[in-house]
Amino acid sequence: MNNKKLILVGLIFILLGIILGAMGAHYLETIGIVEEQINSFKVGTSYLFYNGLGLLALAGVVDKFDFGILSPFRSIFWGTLLFSVSIFLLVLGKPLLNLNLGKFIGPVTPIGGLIMILGWTVLLVKFLRTYRS
Template sequence: MNNFFLQAGSLLGAIGVMVGAFGAHALKPMLVASGRFETFETAVRYQFYHALALVLVGILAKEFTAKTLNYSGYCFLVGTLIFSGSLYLICFTGITTFGAIAPIGGTLLVVAWLLLFWTVLKR
C-alpha cells in the first residue's frame, strides 16, 4: 500500500465533508445569491470522487508496482487541488478568471484515470 495516497485521499475526503457541510449550511445564502451554488457543489463532488480514487490508488499500490500507478496518484492529487480549488476560488472571490485554470485540473484528472487504466492493462 502507498500510505501517502491513502493519507492524501483520506484528508481530501475529510476536508470535502467539512467544506460541503459548511457550504450547504452557513454559505448557502451567499452562494445562491451569487449564483455559485452549483459551482460549489461541483467542486465538492469532484473532490470526493477523486479522494476515493486516491484511496483506491493507495490500496492498489500493494498489488501493482508500476510507476504509472504513482503517476496516476499524483495526477489525481494535483488535478483535484487545481480543479476543485479553482472552483472554490471562483465561489469565494467572484473572480471568474480562475475558471481558466479548471481545465488544467480536469485534464490531469483524465490523465490520472487513463494512467490507472494503463497500469491495470499492462499487468
C-alpha cells in the same frame, strides 16, 4: 509509492470534501451565493470526495500492481486540487475577498479536470498493459 501517502491524501480529500460540502449546504446562501454557484461549489466538493475515495481504494490494491503509480498519483493529486480549489475561488472570491477572479481562475478548472482525468487514464492504461487473466 508509499501507501501511507495515498491514504493520507485520500483522507484529507475526504475530510475537506465533507467540511466544504457542509459549508456549501449551510453557509453559502447566508453570504449571498446564488444557487447556480452553490451547485458549482458542490461539484468541487464532490470531486474532492470521489478522488479521496479513489485514492483510498488505490492504497488497498497498489501492492498488486507491477508498475509504479507516482506519475498518475501526482496527476490525480494536482488535477483534483486545481479543479476543486479553482471552483471554490470562483464561488468565494467576490463575496469573501471582493475579487472577481473569473478571468484568471476560470481557465484553471478545466485544466485541472483534464490533469485529473489524465492521471486516472494513465493508471488504467498501465494496468491494462500488465493485465494477465
